[in-house]
Amino acid sequence: MKKLKRYQYERYAVLCKLAYPKEFDYASLGFSAQHHHAVTDARGIVVARILCRPNKKEVIVLFRGTQSLRDWLLNFCIFPSKAKGQFADKSAHNGFVHFGYQFLLNQRSQSVSTDPTGKNTKPKNLSIYEDIETKLAPLIEAGKRITLTGHSSGGAMAVLAAQRLELKFPKSVRRVVTFGQPSTSYLRYYKHYLLHHRTFRVCCDLDIVTFLPPIPGLFKHVGRSLWLHNERVYDNAKPIWRLYRVLSQWLISPISYHYMHKYIRNKDFFDKH
Template structure:
């Protein structure tokens, strides 16, 4: 597994923060309007943004985390959803699967009626992958879980198409069967910040499992793949004092200096 560089961390963190903005402007990030697509749900809320440059091989896919009441409630929909792709079966979080399978907003020119968010994403990415580009996915909170689930599906449909997956404050997306089947452990980085309680959700230890490499930013250092028990004990006091203070994207961006430029 390659090391996640500071500039990469900062880029993904900034993307995850600004994707919540209704006035998102790709030009400010160096992407032209012609190389930018957005996907909205049936209520018109932007859930995913796709952007790329003609002279670069990387395509960036950014998933927004929970923002509406309906989306927050879906985090509680933690019963298993059985999925099957290319003969592989596994169980994932029903709520996050719904977020990928929800209908998109049928507004021209980039939205189509009666197809799922993932199908819309696949139709955008298909010509880019066929042109030789590779996909990097990122997301904050439930958007991180969407990025994980979408990346695994895309890798099964287009082998070796995924360059990297980086998530921030991500709850667990699936059961043990999904952890075993996940194709991208060595290309997935799960960033956890101090005592962000959302990263411990759903609160069902031994049932839900994370994937990829965990990087825990705590007390001015990075802990790699630290055990959940040790992580819990190290942050127990702070967890009681301020349980949700460390979940927001500005906290993750503030920790960008942990990452090397080399």
């Protein structure tokens, strides 16, 4: 089982936070204009960013989370949608996924592809995923490996995109790191998911979004969960245990704040006093 190191966690967490403002200062993060590509939907809103450096093997695909009322409503579109992507032998499809998140990944982008042969064919509008794959294909052929990350619904899109990339370009995905991600997988998709050992879902305390959709036995999270709670990281904590831990600590919190480690934890405040 691969591990997520602290510097990797900090890098992806910072990128996910910086993805929300309209202005993304990629230059201050060490990326040049030639190695940054913004993927926008038909309305011109940035859905994902592709970041890479010539001297590094890692390419980062950064998905932005929920941005509009329409996106929020799509969170509730939980009916099954057949997962995109096909196994090489075409013997079976991937299963079913959350309709709303697949819709976000399959919506039209502003990019247009043209026929490379020059024949009289109409330009083809690309989906968000197709736009991303088009930009990544030459990088993968050059030996780059892909890390996908995102917050909230952006994390759900990262999971869906990673599976499709891995099906088409085996061993191209280095890792998937999501923050506060809702589940997108029906049971069959969970069984066919290829990246369980390279997918890290970071959850924080009682983040209610990480429990969605609240239908046990129907939806199932892929990969490995890392639960940040009470100054610790819990590996693969079950949702019901997470809920119990948080609620029980709320009940005893008036007593727990009396312990000395609480006072020691806040020692750094005195440097600013």
